[in-house]
Amino acid sequence: MSDRFLVVGGDAAGMSAAGKAKRDDPDREVVVFERGDWVSYGACGLPYYVKGEIADVSDLVVVEPRKLVEERGIDLRRQQEVVGIDPDRRTVTVEYDGERYEEAYDDLLLATGGRAALPDAPGTDLDGVFAVRNLEAGRALRSYVLHEDGGETATVPAVESEYGAAFRAHISEDDTEVVAVVGANKIGLEMAEAFVARGFEVHVFEAGPHVLPVFGPDVAGVVADHLRERGVTLHLDTTVERLDGEEGRVAAVETNDERTAVDAVLSDVGVEPDTELAASAGLELGANDAVRTDEFGRTDADRVYAAGDCAETRHLLTGERVHWPYALAANRAGRAVGRTVAGTPTPTGGIVGTNVMKAFDREVSRTGLDDEQAREAGFDPVSTTITTITRAHYYPGWSRIVVHATADADSGRLLGASMVGAEGAAHRINSVAAALHARLTVREVGSLDFGYAPPFGPVWDPVLLAAKALGEKME
């Protein structure tokens, strides 16, 4: 019998690992345990499903891994939950349909993912309070706010059978008119767009001084103006102290100085690694309580790996271990572990902190370190913010784009950037990300040979212009 590679969790990291291991070593026995119904689902698409741009939640599922399972012979076991690990005996305990059984492994990957955090306030257990990290939760949210009853929603499982995610499915007969978003992060703002598109009144509560904390104040200010233009009410510097209910359903958000009547609440106050299984097996935890891993995704237990939203990764600019729950990093880390267990040791890769999103009609992006992060990491940050245009000044349809860039005054290295604009901010950030990986200086970035054509930018691309401005400031 060949070595057995067991994978716990069938989303981004888990399926990437299983697929890669099977591809590189077709004779390898690969088993994936998925406690839910879906594998390789695109949870990032849930806001657009709630918005109505995607008709059915099953459209989010990636087709290729299912084909992979069928064609390549991965042993996919749905509705089967791994509830225990014995690293000494190299076995896992699996719960299936009320029964338990053991399976032996030679290599084991924990890809248990993350779960949406809830505000630290009473009332989060009320009906109508959602924190969305998987398809079932997304479906429950849409059903609740749109009063879709029966049909799809009949299959919404009870919360306790799910990843520990904190949604509470409930089909209402009342009109839902006001939705609160707690936490002005990426998913929260994407959901705000969806709720506005559905005709709801939307209130966003953010404890910090601006929306999108990791995107920096200059870019966040432009986004905030745009959100307000689209009718979103922002409550900044505002901590939610209590969710108030009536007959078990959420009815109001209470802060230190106001009470807002609401019909539903969507929480996006952060993603926590789901490490119950790892912790119960005695594995070491690290940053943000994610599973501690080395550069190959190895935990402190022999031949036990962790990858994706449940595990640590490395920040390439600071050298520190971080918890960075993003789809690409999860896919990449999973794939690397698959390659490693198939015989080619492969680092899981690090991150520089790239993040992009759409907020209504604005593209918003960031990468690297902002001024504060740079200072904390021991750099001497200097930064600038420029406003320029997205196309040649004479080309129809140009609009403004704002770029904030941060550098290290000592070394001259570029450390990070953030951008916002009606177009061109999402893809442009990748050129900065590449420059950060390569540790280019501001002067080097300013000298990059970027493309120019009138429909796509001014002669000096916004990234180059920002580097030029920052370079002049540093002279």
Place this chain on the structure above:
Amino acid sequence: MSDRFLVVGGDAAGMSAAGKAKRDDPDREVVVFERGDWVSYGACGLPYYVKGEIADVSDLVVVEPRKLVEERGIDLRRQQEVVGIDPDRRTVTVEYDGERYEEAYDDLLLATGGRAALPDAPGTDLDGVFAVRNLEAGRALRSYVLHEDGGETATVPAVESEYGAAFRAHISEDDTEVVAVVGANKIGLEMAEAFVARGFEVHVFEAGPHVLPVFGPDVAGVVADHLRERGVTLHLDTTVERLDGEEGRVAAVETNDERTAVDAVLSDVGVEPDTELAASAGLELGANDAVRTDEFGRTDADRVYAAGDCAETRHLLTGERVHWPYALAANRAGRAVGRTVAGTPTPTGGIVGTNVMKAFDREVSRTGLDDEQAREAGFDPVSTTITTITRAHYYPGWSRIVVHATADADSGRLLGASMVGAEGAAHRINSVAAALHARLTVREVGSLDFGYAPPFGPVWDPVLLAAKALGEKME
């Protein structure tokens, strides 16, 4: 009296140099000689002016340099042509209104630009044959093909007074129905789009086996299909042997095996450096007969610089001197010379060969070396072409994007890429350009932390996917 910095030519390189020198050294006397009427015009916008998306040719002119001239006190002398240089005496001879006078310089910049080449065939002197490199030529072309007479066109100057550009202005009273584009390069295809938008029948003649020679066959094939869908007739592997005229006006394009009746011809067979002045002063010429320059833009004459489309630059991947007539490179080189003459020696920067364009509804881009260029430069090229999607598979509006990537099998370094798609190909190429500057390997490119959000790409960005596929091929 302060040092005098004389600049010959008031477009991208010249005005960038003048502006930067004046900014860094406000007391410096800076004189710009421009033989035409316009400075800092955006010749790259001419196709969109011909198409009708830009109403007036003066809209193309960049406003800032005019303000700079007025506010900073650059001595701009329009309609004044420098016709001679005496490097020993450090003087130039200027022709103005039929008279000649001398001016002394301490530093001199030649920024005389380039001119559009004409096909090497009889008949290019016929009326209705255009090669567009400046605003007057663009205006003449539009007037000709649209039969706009009087008004704007009355100001079209005779050809001989212009940069040596080879257009022949002529106002016709007949219907213009068929336009031939000779040379399927960037401007030619942009003009083809404009002509189709104007309702003309368009024939493109290209001597090579595919359109857009520098973009490689895979990307070019996708562009060719799109051009044909939009009604453009392509004549590939077809050399124009003669332009046939009737009563002095072009009437037909003749190739080795066919004759196509046409009403106008637009040539885009290349850009030649305009070096008559440099050559007459005995300056050394180099690649493509452009003015030979060192890394600071210095010619072989003391304190005489050259920058922009008339001068050489360096290809950073091959180390060779090249002629690369592009707006960004010209701006950058001019700015560097301005900084240098103001006291801070600054390299003019090199290029990696980035080029982007819009062809109807396709974004087309390339950077670095293609397979053939890589082989010529002594690399051992290995390449692959992938097709993927521009947004998450479930996000509305996704379309296909084709990426061709080339690497060096020996070192593993990425050497170049080209792309085509309905969206996302223009800005994505800049991330590759940054990677090329930093000499990243294919493996390193595949591990870059790029952004992901469903509206802007799949989890594995097309650039990452291409690097992954190429990496697997190289294993």
